[in-house]
Amino acid sequence: MINFNVPPYVDKAMEYIQECVRNQKICGDGAFTRKCNEWIEKKTGTAKCLLTTSCTHATELAALLCGVEPQDEVIMPSYTFVSTANAFVLRGAVPVFVDIRPDTMNLDEKLIEAAITEKTRAIVPVHYAGVACEMDTIMALAAKYGLKVIEDAAQGVMSSYKGRALGAIGDFGCFSFHETKNYSMGEGGALLIQAPKDVEAAEIMREKGTNRSMYYRGQIDKYTWINYGSSYLPSDTNAAYLYAQLEIAEKMNDARLALWERYYRNLAPLAEAGKIELPVVPEGCVHNAHMFYIKAADLEERTELLAYLKQKEILSVFHYIPLHTAPAGVKFGRFHGEDRYTTKESERLARLPMYYGLTVEQVDYICDMVKGFYV
Ligand SMILES: *Cc1c(COP(=O)(O)O)cnc(C)c1O
Numbered sequence: 001m002i003n004f005n006v007p008p009y010v011d012k013a014m015e016y017i018q019e020c021v022r023n024q025k026i027c028g029d030g031a032f033t034r035k036c037n038e039w040i041e042k043k044t045g046t047a048k049c050l051l052t053t054s055c056t057h058a059t060e061l062a063a064l065l066c067g068v069e070p071q072d073e074v075i076m077p078s079y080t081f082v083s084t085a086n087a088f089v090l091r092g093a094v095p096v097f098v099d100i101r102p103d104t105m106n107l108d109e110k111l112i113e114a115a116i117t118e119k120t121r122a123i124v125p126v127h128y129a130g131v132a133c134e135m136d137t138i139m140a141l142a143a144k145y146g147l148k149v150i151e152d153a154a155q156g157v158m159s160s161y162k163g164r165a166l167g168a169i170g171d172f173g174c175f176s177f178h179e180t181k182n183y184s185m186g187e188g189g190a191l192l193i194q195a196p197k198d199v200e201a202a203e204i205m206r207e208k209g210t211n212r213s214m215y216y217r218g219q220i221d222k223y224t225w226i227n228y229g230s231s232y233l234p235s236d237t238n239a240a241y242l243y244a245q246l247e248i249a250e251k252m253n254d255a256r257l258a259l260w261e262r263y264y265r266n267l268a269p270l271a272e273a274g275k276i277e278l279p280v281v282p283e284g285c286v287h288n289a290h291m292f293y294i295k296a297a298d299l300e301e302r303t304e305l306l307a308y309l310k311q312k313e314i315l316s317v318f319h320y321i322p323l324h325t326a327p328a329g330v331k332f333g334r335f336h337g338e339d340r341y342t343t344k345e346s347e348r349l350a351r352l353p354m355y356y357g358l359t360v361e362q363v364d365y366i367c368d369m370v371k372g373f374y375v
Contacts, residue, residue, distance in 0.1 A: 030236030055176030
């Protein structure tokens with residue numbers, strides 16, 4: 001059986017975890033958390049990175065830092081993971097879903113302005129498959145209307161837009177290090193903060209509303225309760241597992257990209273014959289091969305394709321029931337404008353196996369089976 005995903009593991013991870021345990025420094029904000037934060041800051045050029053317990057929590061922290069309040073509106077795609085919306089729903093805000101572009105499955109930047117009202121507080125672009133949203137347009141709209149931009153870059157670690165790292169373009173960026181992502185710590189994530197003025201508030205909210213981070217740095221003699229907050233810092237053992245991967249992130253990224261290119265080359269004839277569609281990476285976007293997907297003609301064909309691949313021992317999946325059609329989406333959010341592509345394109349999309357360690361032979365086999373389905 002070819003799995004859909006295998007969590008990334010690199011040998012150094014055991015050594016680093018043992019180091020944590022031996023030093024009896026396993027709780028949050030230890031040496032490995034610091035190393036991960038610094039690595040991300042250097043790699044992305046963000047002013048400050050704070051490792052978190054998940055991308056979900058990073059987004060919640062961003063919602064708190066933006067001061068999102070009940071009845072505020074937050075513009076986002078409906079084709080995304082629930083956490084994108086939950087972070088704002090927890091603050092009593094209303095997700096306003098805008099249609100996606102069929103080529104990248106990202107928020108259609110041309111439809112955002114019409115969805116902006118007096119209540120709009122923020123825009124949340126989701127960089128689907130690690131391919132960037134049209135950030136120049138989104139940042140210009142945010143500046144024009146005084147909105148915050150929170151990038152859901154859960155899938156975008158190591159990707160860029162016109163030379164700028166995803167996650168480091170908006171006011172806040174959120175990474176995921178869940179086991180299904182390119183780099184993992186089991187459960188984990190990171191909040192990227194652009195403005196130095198937001199850093200102190202973020203450190204306080206992440207540490208249960210206390211100024212413990214300043215205490216640890218020796219800036220104050222005792223720490224105290226400063227603001228509302230929660231516990232968003234991961235154990236250092238998890239950071240140790242992640243840091244082993246970050247050290248060889250380029251190598252892992254190159255390996256994924258090689259698999260992605262191979263899928264693309266192998267399947268190009270099917271796309272040229274009009275049987276399937278392949279992913280689109282717009283000019284100026286450098287992606288990270290987070291996923292390889294194809295689009296079947298419609299829902300029925302996709303269902304048959306996935307069943308066929310399963311018979312051939314290949315686990316291929318689809319995802320994201322559009323949020324506006326889910327029970328909570330109906331209750332908490334609304335779709336602005338017409339759902340031209342969100343539902344239709346989501347029903348066609350099938351994700352093929354992609355992980356660090358997948359072999360070219362496996363990719364060739366999978367492509368042969370996809371071709372076999374279409375003959
Ligand atoms: C994975 C993912 C998340 C959630 O990440 P966690 O680290 O599991 O909380 C959020 N948004 C998108 C787009 C994702 O792919």
